[in-house]
Amino acid sequence: MSSVESVQRPPATSRGGKAAQPVGAITASRTRSRHVYWLPLATLIIGLLVTGALVLVSQSQYESNQKHLLNLRVRDAAALLGESLPATAVTMSAAVEQANFTNGSIPRFQRLVAPAVGTRPNQFESLSLWKVGALDQGPLVVVGSPPKLNAVPARASAILAAASRSPTLDVVGLLQAPNPRIGYAYANPTESGGYIVYAERPLPANRRSSLQSTNQFAGLDYAIYLGTKQTPQALLVTDRARLPLPSPSDTQTVPFGNTHLTLVMAPRVSLAGALPKNLPWIITVLGAFLSIAAAFMTLRLTQRRRGAEELAGRLEVTAEENQRLYAEQRGIAQTLQHALLPDRLPQIPGIQASARYEAGEEGVEIGGDWYDLIELDGRRLLLVVGDVSGHGLRAATTMAELRYAIRAYAAQGDDPAEILTKISKLVDVSESGQLATVLCAGVDMEARQLSITSAGHLPPLLLSNGDSRYLEADVGLPIGVQEGTVYRSTTVTVPPEATVVAFTDGLVETRGDSLDRRLEQLRAAAPSHDQGLPELLGSLVSEMTNGRSQDDIAIVGVRWTS
């Protein structure tokens, strides 16, 4: 009986399974891409928060600084204000001293105070001399306009009587419109009673007076009240149309004669200059700009990273695709190879036959190796193994051509040597660059004879009774070197139940090793396998290649079973 060891099919490429993975990867990267705006947004928010905090700090710093500076300025102003009273008192005290000394000389009083009365600033509108103890009778003399205080004589004498009892300057607010004034009363009490000098000074129209721009307090709004209460009635003067002054303001109270002045001031401008005032705005603009720029850069970086990830994903997909194409191409090559090889071996009583074809590990191309087993008549076979140099379709078509030519010549009754001579015309290395090594062996089953003819091919291996040896035969030129080469056959008789194995050089791949050592390795390995023929061929292939064959391998064996 005979059997056919089928060519090993390439493993089915799981296209569906492999395609699903890259698709999954793309979906995942798109899911990630939705998060691309989170980071820039977070950057923007953090940047704006930091900016806001800085703005608050700088604003608060500015305000506290402003308050501090304002306080210093108001103290200065209050000190100046407090000093204005002694200047006022000088003229009045001089007049009192003179009156006491001259016993109330009216002409001398008039001469003394005349320069102090007028409409210029710092001049009094009214100056009058009163005698203590005779206050009811009105002033002894008045320089300037009549004193407003005297509009109600009883009240005037009461106020002046009180003033005469203290050595200080008494201040009287005569603040009812129209023509509000402020009055000053000064006395130097003596045992004889003495005199009182009373002066009135007008308040500015509508109690409004702006500071000159050259004034050291020009940048400040102010309001001055008589006494300690900030009421409209107590207002002496201000530069503002509306009161109270806006925040921030600072209030200082200074002694003023027998009463007080209350000074309130509020800055119109930044007291520390433009930069501290504008700093919060500068920080706002710069911070917003930097935050947006940082967010934009983060966005760009995130997008670039996403781009790189997508590219990596695509490359991954491409690699998968290449892997798939590689597997597919390899599958096609092996399918085609299989189609070019016998799909079944002849079944001849008394002979078992088997063959294998192993594609090289890396080969995506079809190879030029082949085997054939041709039944010539009821008792003879032609065993063929060949190898066209190179790979690819060119090698495969030459192989197919040689294989079918051999079958044709065998069919018309040519012996192996004649067949090789005839096919030597079919290949020319000068034209195609191809050579083919071919082993043709006529097998006589009954006589157990082999007629071996070799065109540059490796010898077949004989296994018999636990022993093995190569059937050395005359080796002629490979097919393709020279047309019309004459080949000689070598006839050998094999023992009963012998096994003959013919193969191509891929089985004894010599990269890095010598051909003789590899042939010896094969020979020594063969007898140890007491197996059926198909299993033997498989064992030899796997043992010689360790499962990793670089080159294609064709191997065919026949075994006499009786």
Added chain:
Amino acid sequence: MDELEGQPDQLISFHIVVDGDDHATVSINGELDMSGIDPLAARVDEVLGNGVTKLTVDVGGVRFADSSAIALWVRWASSVDEFELRDPPPLLRRVIEAMGLAEKLGAAA
């Protein structure tokens, strides 16, 4: 995809010296197989097209040659008047002998 990392071209190096009107020497080093022989074949064809009729191929540095490489040498041997395969290492010589090409390639032991 390991095969993409191997640079087959780098496994082989060769140089050609045209010494005389009609003689050239091709020196080959490395492993010579189907994947690497095209540049070599193209350069030598160029030289052969320029009137070289005597070719010496120095294969002393060849560690491995497959049947494609041997077919190339046979083609050269067929297309020149004088051909010599110089210094084939023993391993290579044995392969050539096994293919029955020792005489053809002028490399008989």
